[in-house]
Amino acid sequence: MDDLKQQMKDHFIQYASYVILDRALPNIVDGLKPVQRRILEILWRQNDDKLHKVANVVGQTMQLHPHGDMPIYEALVNLANKGYLLDRQGNFGNLCTGDPSAAARYIETRLSLLAKETLFNPEITEKIPSYDGRNLEPVTLPAKIPLLLMQGAEGIAVGMSTHILPHNFIELLEAEIAYLENKPFKIFPDFPTGGIMDKSLYDKGRGKVKLRTKIEIKDPKTLVIREICYGTTTESLIRSIDEAAKKGKIKIEGISDYTATDVEIEIKLPRGQYAEDVLDALYAFTECEVSLNSQIVVIKDGFPWEGDVHEILTYNAIKLVEFLTRELEIERDRLLAKIFYKTLERIFIESRLYKQIETIKTLEAIYETLQDAFFPFRKQLSREPTQDDLEKLLQIPIRRISRFDIDKNKEEIANLEKAHRDVEKHLKNVKKYTIDYLKKLIAKYEADFPRKTRFKSIEEIDRRAIETKELKISYDLETGFVGTKVSGASHLSCTNFDKLFVLSKNGTYKVINIPEKQYVEQLACVGAVDKKTPVTVVYRKKDTGHIWAKRFIIDQFILDKVYHYLDDESQLEHLSLSPHVTLEVQAPPQGRKKAEKLFFSLDEVPIKGFQTRGVRLVNHKVKKLTFR
Numbered sequence: 122m123d124d125l126k127q128q129m130k131d132h133f134i135q136y137a138s139y140v141i142l143d144r145a146l147p148n149i150v151d152g153l154k155p156v157q158r159r160i161l162e163i164l165w166r167q168n169d170d171k172l173h174k175v176a177n178v179v180g181q182t183m184q185l186h187p188h189g190d191m192p193i194y195e196a197l198v199n200l201a202n203k204g205y206l207l208d209r210q211g212n213f214g215n216l217c218t219g220d221p222s223a224a225a226r227y228i229e230t231r232l233s234l235l236a237k238e239t240l241f242n243p244e245i246t247e248k249i250p251s252y253d254g255r256n257l258e259p260v261t262l263p264a265k266i267p268l269l270l271m272q273g274a275e276g277i278a279v280g281m282s283t284h285i286l287p288h289n290f291i292e293l294l295e296a297e298i299a300y301l302e303n304k305p306f307k308i309f310p311d312f313p314t315g316g317i318m319d320k321s322l323y324d325k326g327r328g329k330v331k332l333r334t335k336i337e338i339k340d341p342k343t344l345v346i347r348e349i350c351y352g353t354t355t356e357s358l359i360r361s362i363d364e365a366a367k368k369g370k371i372k373i374e375g376i377s378d379y380t381a382t383d384v385e386i387e388i389k390l391p392r393g394q395y396a397e398d399v400l401d402a403l404y405a406f407t408e409c410e411v412s413l414n415s416q417i418v419v420i421k422d423g424f425p426w427e428g429d430v431h432e433i434l435t436y437n438a439i440k441l442v443e444f445l446t447r448e449l450e451i452e453r454d455r456l457l458a459k460i461f462y463k464t465l466e467r468i469f470i471e472s473r474l475y476k477q478i479e480t481i482k483t484l485e486a487i488y489e490t491l492q493d494a495f496f497p498f499r500k501q502l503s504r505e506p507t508q509d510d511l512e513k514l515l516q517i518p519i520r521r522i523s524r525f526d527i528d529k530n531k532e533e534i535a536n537l538e539k540a541h542r543d544v545e546k547h548l549k550n551v552k553k554y555t556i557d558y559l560k561k562l563i564a565k566y567e568a569d570f571p572r573k574t575r576f577k578s579i580e581e582i583d584r585r586a587i588e589t590k591e592l593k594i595s596y597d598l599e600t601g602f603v604g605t606k607v608s609g610a611s612h613l614s615c616t617n618f619d620k621l622f623v624l625s626k627n628g629t630y631k632v633i634n635i636p637e638k639q640y641v642e643q644l645a646c647v648g649a650v651d652k653k654t655p656v657t658v659v660y661r662k663k664d665t666g667h668i669w670a671k672r673f674i675i676d677q678f679i680l681d682k683v684y685h686y687l688d689d690e691s692q693l694e695h696l697s698l699s700p701h702v703t704l705e706v707q708a709p710p711q712g713r714k715k716a717e718k719l720f721f722s723l724d725e726v727p728i729k730g731f732q733t734r735g736v737r738l739v740n741h742k743v744k745k746l747t748f749r
Contacts, residue, residue, distance in 0.1 A: 141425055145278035147285075149421045149436055150261040151240070152269025154276065156196045159185040161206065162259055164232045165241050172210050172229035179225055187252040190225075197230065198222045203272045204313060205290070206236040217314060217384050219354030235566065239265040245447045263444045266562070267293045267437040269419065270308070270430055281425060283418040286310035286330065286351075288430070290570040294559045297438040301556050308430055310415075312574045314384075315348035319579035326430035329414040331579050333404060334358070338396045339387075344403075346386040350411045351574075355380050361407040362388070370406040371399060405582045442555050449548050456541040461503050462510065463534050468498050469514050470525045487515070590617045592635060596647045603647055604638040613647060620650040622675045624696060628687025630731075632678040646696045652676040657702055657723050658735070659695035659746070660687055666742035668694070668706065670721070671735025672728045686731045695748050700724060705747040706739055 147154050153161070163181045167173055179193045186193055201207040202216055211228030214221050222228060240262045248257040273287035289311035299306035309320045310330055319331040335348035349358055355378055365371050372394050379385040390399060404410040418427050421436075469475060474494045478487045491511050495502070547554040596602065597609035603623060615621075617635065624630040626643040632650055633639065648654060655672045662669065673686070687693060695702075706719040719739065726736050 141278040141281065141420075145276035146281075146283055146418060146420050146425065147269055147274045147276070148261050149269060149419045149426065149433060150440060151264035152267070152272060152274065153262065153264075154196070154274070156182075156186055156188075156193060157200050158262060159258060160193065160197050160200065161232070161236065161240065161262065164207075164230070165237075168232055168237065170231070172208070172231050174226065175228045175230055176225035178230065184256050185251045185258045194225050200272075201230055203287075205268070205271060206233055206240070207231070208233050217349060217355055218380055219356050235266075239562075240268075242444075242448060244451055245444060264437075265441050265444055265558075266290070267297065267434055269437070270433055273310075274419075278425075281418050282416065284414065284416045285326070285419075285430075286413060286415050287312060289572050291563055291567050292572070293434065294563050296434055297441065298556050298559050300435050300438045301442075301552050301559075306431075306434075308434060309576070310413075310574065311572050312351035314351050314353075315573040316350050316575075317577045317579070318574045320576055321578065323415065324429075326415045326417050326433075329412050331410065331412050332574075333577075333579060334409045336400065336403070336409065341395050341397075342390045344388040344390070344396050344399065346388070346409070347384055349384055350408060352413065353408045353411060355384060355386060358408045359386065362403070362409075365402075365406040368406075371402040373399075401582055410579075410582075438555075441558075442551055445555050445558060446548070446551050449544055449551065449554070453541065453544045453548065456537050456544060457503060460534055460537045460541065462513070463530060463537070464501055465495075465506060465510060466514065466517070467527060467530045467534075468495065468501065469517075470522055471527055472498070475514075475522065487511075591615075592617055592619075594621065594635065594647070596644065598644055601641050601644040602638055603641060603644065604636040606637045611647070613649065615649040620678075620680070621647060622650055622678075623647050624656065624686070626693050626696075628689075628691065628693060629683050629685050630675070631683050632675065632680055634680065645693070646698065648698050650675055650678070654698055655700070655728050656686075656731075657695070657697045657699070657726070658686060658693070659704060659723070659738075659748070660691045660693050663690050663692055667737055668739040668743060668746070669735050669737050670704070670723055670726050671733055672723070672726045673731040673733070674728060675731070684731065694746055697748070703749045704738070705749065706743050707745040707747070708739070708741065708743055 143155050145154070148158075151158065159182050160178065162185065163178060164173070167178070167181065175194065175197060178197065179190050182193045182197075183190060197207075198213055201209050201213050207230045209228070209230055212223040213228060242263050245263050247260045249260055250256070251258045267288075269285065270288045270293055271290050274283055274285045276283045287310060288308055292308060292311070296306040296308050309323060310318065312318075312332070316335060317333040322328040323330050332350040334346050334350055337345045337347055339345050346358070349355060359376055359378060362371070362373065362376055366373050372391055374389040374391040376389070377387045379387060388399075388403075390396065415430075417429060417433070418425055419433070420426070421428075472494075474491065477494055478490050481487050481490055488508055488511055491514070492506065495506055499505070592605055592615055594603065594605060594613040594615060595607040595609040596604075596611050596613070597607060598611065600609075602609065603621070613621075615635070619635065620632050621635055622630055622632045623641045623644060624646040625641060626645045646656070648656075652674065655674050657670070657672050659668065659670045661667070669691075678684070695704075702723040704721040704723055706721070708717050708719065721738050729735070
C-alpha cells in the first residue's frame, strides 16, 4: 500500500509539472503556449508566402505535438483570431457573435508579415527533440515583440491559473522605448471588441478593469449597442437583457440583432420608458457592464512566476536588446568571413598564386606552397588561411579566374567593410539601435493596430437604488390580512427591500418579506423593520391585575420565526408604534378612599429587549385604562 501511495504521489507530481510547464501556461519569452509555438514552427517551415489548408497545418503539427488534432485546430483558430500572427482566409468564426469557425479542411492560413519579421531566426533559436525524438522543436521563439501582453492569455493548470488581458501593440512598443530611455511608462489593456474601460483599479495587471458596451442613443425610445464587452458575445448580451426584462429589472418593448461585420443591437423601449433613464439599469443588470480580473502567472526560467505587466514589459525589452545583439554579432562574423574570403580570393587571382601549384602533384605540398605564398600578404588578411579556406580556392574554375574583375571585387569588399563598420557602430550603442528598431516597427504598423478601447471613469452603480420601488402596504386588523393587494383601512409606505414585522394579540410577533396578501392570526400591529422604531406594549398580569409597560426595538430576527414578547400569564392591553403615548389609569374606590386617576408618559419607559418584563406602573387592580 505504501508503494502504491508513493507511486500515485510521483505520478501526480509529474502530471502537474507537465500541465503547468508544457501545456497551460505561456512562456514569458515569446508569450506562447507549447501548442501555439509548434503551430508557428510548422508554418515557418512550410512558409512560401502562400496560404496553407488548416487541416494540413494541423496534421504537420502533430509531428511535434503529443495530443490529437482538435486541440491543435482550436489553438490555431484562437491564435488566428488574435489578429497578429496569422493571415486568414475563410470562416474563422466571429469573436463578437460567438459563431464557430468552419471545419479545418475549408479554411486556410499562413504567417503574417509581422510574425515573419519578428518571431523567427534559426541561428539564435534553441531547439530540443520533440516528444518522440524524431524532430526538433524550439524551446522558445526569439520574439522581438511583447507577444504575451499583445495577445493576452488564459490558462488553468494544477493549482494555478493565469488570465492576462490583451494590450495595444503600438503602446507596448512605445513603452519599451520609454523603458530603454529611462523614462516612466504606463500600459493598459486594449480589447479587440472595443468598448469603454475604467482602468483605475488595474494596478499594473494585479487588479481588474471595468468594461462597458458602447451604447448610442438613436432617439428617446431607441438604444443601439455598437461595441460589446470583451469576453461576451452578442448572443450572451441579448440573453442577459432578456433575463433582466423577465425579472422586472428593466422594461423593453423589443430587441433586434443586426450584427454583421460590426456590432449593431437595437433596443426599443415601451411607453413611459426613455433611453437616458434605462442606461443605468442596462449597466447594472446585464452584460452591458462587466469586470475583468487580471492574474499573471507565466513560465520564466523553467518555473511558474507571478508578476505584473510592467515587469513583463521590461523583461521583453531586455530580451529584445539581447536578441538584436546576438543577431548583430552573427552578422558581424558573417561580414568578416566574407571580407576575408573575398580578399583571399583577390590575392590568389591577382597575384597569380595559382601558377605556383601547377606542377605540384601532392595535395599536402599544394597546401604548404599556398601557405607560404600567402605569407607576404598576411597584413591584408584578418587571420591565417586554414586548410578549408585553401580548399575553397582550389575549387575555383579556370573560367572564373580568367574573367575575374578586380575592381568589382574591391567594390564588393568596400561595401562589406562599410556594412561591417555599421554593425560595429550598432554594437557599441545597441540600446539606440534597439530604439530605432522599435520606431521602425511603429511607423510600419501604427495604422494597422489603433487603440479600440477608450478610457473613461465609470462610477459604481447603486443597484439597490435602481431597484428600489415605493410600495403601499395595506392591512385589515379585523380580517387579519396584510400585503400589497389587500384593501384595508390602514396603510403603510415602504420600499420593496423592506421587511415587515407583524405583532399579534396573543403576544407573538414575526418578521416577514412583503407579501401580496397574507393572513396573520389575531393581527394587532404592522410596521417596517427599520431597527430604530420602538414598539410600546402595555399589559396586565392575569394573576395580580397589575399593569406593566415595556418598550423594545425589533433589530435582530430570523425571517418567519415566531417570537414571544408576552408570556402566557400576561394579557395585552395596548400596542403602539407611536413615539408619544400617555396612559390614564382610573383606580376603583377602596373604603373611604375615592377613585383616583394616575397619568403615565410611556415614552419615559426605557427601551430594552423584547423578552424583558418592563416597568410595573400600578401595584393594584385598576378600573379603566385610557391611552392618548
